[in-house]
Amino acid sequence: GNSQDNGSKGNNQEKLKKVTLVLDWTPNTNHTGLYVAKENGYFEEEGLDVEIIMPGEAGADQLVAAGKADFGIGYQEALTEARVQGVPLVSLAAIIQHNTSGFASPVDKKITSPKDYEGKTYGGWGAPVEKAVLSSLMKQESGDVEKVDFVNMGDTDFFTAVKRDIDFAWIYYGWTGIEAELRGEKLNMQYVTDYSKKLDYYTPVLTTSENLIKEDPKTVRSFVAAVSKGYQYAIEHPEKAADILIKEVPDLDSELVKASQKWLSPKYQDDASKWGVQDQKVWEDYANWMYENGLLESKLEAKRAFTNEFLPN
Amino acid sequence: MNIWHKGWRPVLVLILLFVVWEVSCRLFEIPRWLLPSPSQIVLEGAEGWSNYYHHLTATIGLTILGFLIGASVGIAVAVGLHLLPRLREAVYPIIILSQNVPIIVLAPLLVIWFGFGILPKIIVITLVCFFPITVATLDGFKQTSSELSHYMKMAGASKGQIFWKLEWPYALPSIFSGLKISATYSVMGAVISEWLGAKEGIGVYMTLASSSFRTDRVFVAIFLIMILSLVFFTLIVSLERMIVKWKPKGDGKGRD
Amino acid sequence: MNIWHKGWRPVLVLILLFVVWEVSCRLFEIPRWLLPSPSQIVLEGAEGWSNYYHHLTATIGLTILGFLIGASVGIAVAVGLHLLPRLREAVYPIIILSQNVPIIVLAPLLVIWFGFGILPKIIVITLVCFFPITVATLDGFKQTSSELSHYMKMAGASKGQIFWKLEWPYALPSIFSGLKISATYSVMGAVISEWLGAKEGIGVYMTLASSSFRTDRVFVAIFLIMILSLVFFTLIVSLERMIVKWKPKGDGKGRD
């Protein structure tokens, strides 16, 4: 605690403002900046006492929108659908600048391009968006998505699924892909962004509710500032950042965290001007793509779905 | 007739509940995505019928099949353990353990062993359904009147005869107790089993609705699940009334 | 003494099971991340003790509290519904419905209403535990011998006296039947409730292990859950033996 050097914000222990942050699921390297901000006292410097919560089945989006939690971690895909359904969520920052997800398969399945998906079995969770994404990818190589066999694999994890029936699945390289590297399993991977710019959406993002922005912009600003500092640190010191995450969440596998952090740290900011900035075009493109593919009931008002306003200069 | 005659009470309570829900939704302006009002749910349920009816039939089929298998396994296990006391001692703890393997752990193993077909789903439903039946049935067998079993033994009844002519009918109320508990769980069991990868079913419909923030559809799914379980429970109760009808009437009257 | 004396049988079976598991793991070279062998699990369990023992105590506390509340609610509901038959008719369907609200729907609502504290977790465990107890207890009350209840009525016993002096003791075996089922579920109930946003607990440990692909730790968690439920179940059985001891011995002997 180095609260003394920031007197203007009145950061006495008692005066810290209590704030909750709900993760999307279990902690992982997507969240490193948050834990760094907590551990290094950035939140305290901003006069905040942040509690990080794993939501489990409750899911972050509804809790944040309902004001039961102040901030949350979400995804552009979900946030787009949520806003169309009238859920008052706003994205404050893109945690990772580009979409790092893609379709992975063990090398022995010999899938090297979307064309090869034909005649193979895809394991997913049964959402219409999956078929649309696959279709977009395969069209580039004039493949036919109807020739892919879709299976809902529920809670089954990637490694288990591909041992049985499933040929390829949609994963985040930064976690599952790294795990495969650690295991020495060779994967073939087709990144979504390599085939369609429209699908280069932000995932994950930092979210809050419209209400909080309206009622307490000061807290939002302080919070985003601290988080931004945390990710900045993670970008600059991947190893130390990984250690902080391991220390905060000791039940995680440290090897995986370290490897994943090393891979992910450069990707937080990537080619953006600073960490967290979002481009309206990205939001519009993706929403339009969803609308065109019949995945949205109405168009998204992209301007209101995100804001760069709270990012520090 | 009897059921219709008595049916108005729960229906009344349910209607009351709905009214309270509807009114508080409107009063506190609860947003639709958080908790839709009953009228919105019913509307979506009526409009979306063609969207989900194939999900519904899939789940009904799965539930019936799973419950029948689960109930049979449950009764068979109880009978086996009852007739072979040594086996019971050895196996009872394992049966308890079987209820404590979380689905998220079981799922990958089942998938690895049995693929994404119907078999792993039936296994999940069976696991959910058999346990209450086994425990209740075993306890039912244990309660058999010693006076009657003394008579049967002295009359030279074999173990099998004592079982079929005495213990089984004596345990019937307990067996039905277990069946009622399991019937209630069976629909949820089927929905959970659909998370092991299914192409259709209420479980699939619900997760999709949930992931696209269609809370009204999620509630439609819940209503369907609830109605299904109520129907199943009522079926078991009717069956019980048909089969266990020798009780003194003065005693059982108005008691269920 | 009795329990130790009989205990060798299930222990033997368990050991056998473990041996088969260990051998097949080695024989078929099943990768560790898919299904770790018992020896690996035990090793991780021993080494990781300091990592998870606070999770363990958290879950134990939650389970005990939740089970106690759930069991009390279950019994109280059964007693209430038994003594007020009209209430029973009206409320029974709702009780069944309560078992069919999927946790993924209930979870956000509970958190929104009650926050991330202990209350929503207790509600989840209670929902899981009370139902088997209520159903079994109600069925137990229904089975009361009509001969004895006739005597009690003619002797001028009030409704309350008939309840406490006759129906309650008569239903005890059924109540314990329900308690056994619930005790088995209570640990899983607690684990599930921890998915409603807990800081520690076996459920948290398990999901973390699972998401970082540490299958061995997942199995450590399962073993802990299993051992806990076995302990709980055994406690209930011992309690039953202590309380229900008037049964003819020639009959009950070697029967549990």
Next chain:
Amino acid sequence: MTKLLIENISKSFGENQVLDQLSLRVKEAEFVSILGPSGSGKSTLFQLIGGLYSPDSGAISLDGKRINGKTGSISYTPQSPSLLPWRTVLGNILLGGEIVGETDHALALQMIDKAGLKGYENAYPYELSGGMKQRVAFIRSLLSPQSLICLDEPFSALDEFTRLEMQNWLLSVWEEDKRAIMLVTHNIEEALYLSDRIIVLSEKPTHVKKEFVVPFPRPRQASILLSEEFLNWKKKIYNELRVIM
């Protein structure tokens, strides 16, 4: 003076009409025995007086108050002992008193002793012989405080000597506290030896067929059992019963 008045009661179970316009009267401190064929409705009569069922028609009054369907007015020994299996002998005996809130531990132990059950105070019902269970049920009703005692074949499972002991004991208890007693029995000697009046019931549908006032003086000695007059009375009643069946 009238303790119990039963006026024209009828009772059917479904199609089966059991009691048909049955009327009878029991006086304060009177000892009345009821004889009748098996299945004629004696136990049903007691269950009606005890309020377990209501008569289909007619009235039952105790001390001038109508008690149709009202429970708790009688001390009752049922035909089958109906002991609570989880209570010991002592616990079962105290039950009747417990229900009205009066238990006398010492008296109960003394009565157990008198009934020849010493040493069985803490035995459970399943450890008792048929006759022992019957005695427990009998003591239980003696210890219940109601002013009318209804005994439904209380000594049927006892050997002649235990039976005589119990009968004498019943007489002494009765002579002491002068409660009214109704006794169902199939044993004519027992009825003659104990009661002031014997009521003979008809076959179903049942009504009162005949009444005998027993002329033997009180207190009665066991020796009258062998007297000529006793034998004559026995034959008389025997013949009356024969006509019924």
Next chain:
Amino acid sequence: MTKLLIENISKSFGENQVLDQLSLRVKEAEFVSILGPSGSGKSTLFQLIGGLYSPDSGAISLDGKRINGKTGSISYTPQSPSLLPWRTVLGNILLGGEIVGETDHALALQMIDKAGLKGYENAYPYELSGGMKQRVAFIRSLLSPQSLICLDEPFSALDEFTRLEMQNWLLSVWEEDKRAIMLVTHNIEEALYLSDRIIVLSEKPTHVKKEFVVPFPRPRQASILLSEEFLNWKKKIYNELRVIM
């Protein structure tokens, strides 16, 4: 010639020694009655013969074969009727035969009629009076085919006339198929009227105290019940029992 041979059997329940070196013999086609105080172990004796328990020591043999702890050798009427509550009267009556695989529907209906239960074939046990239940249990054992019949106070809940009818019926059945019968009763007249031999048991710990061979010729007429000789015999046995208690 010997049907049942019991040699020096002892039986204790915990600390409570019930039978002590009891020996007795029943001949082929013999009718033996057993008298003894309540709680002396008569029912226990039957349960030992029936194989429900094994004697602590001693031997029980039927037709020369040792049957210690072996069930199924006797047709048995228990002291309490023990009817299955979910079976009708007819279903309960057929049970004894069902167990050994022989059921005679027509005969059962005929016997129901003879026992005065016509119209109750399809009634459930809870709809019956005490005496009716007892008759059902009695018929059930008559219809069981074993060659030794053990009756534990089968007529205790019946009025004198129904009882006499049942007794005569029992005699006629016995005279027809000449199975050996053991009858526990508390009624000395019943024992004298029915049996060839009367065995009197002592108080606990129980052994055979005395045996009487009943001299009345067969077939017996109800009229002997009133004869001088019968009365004398009754007194003799009565006095013997008095000594015990």
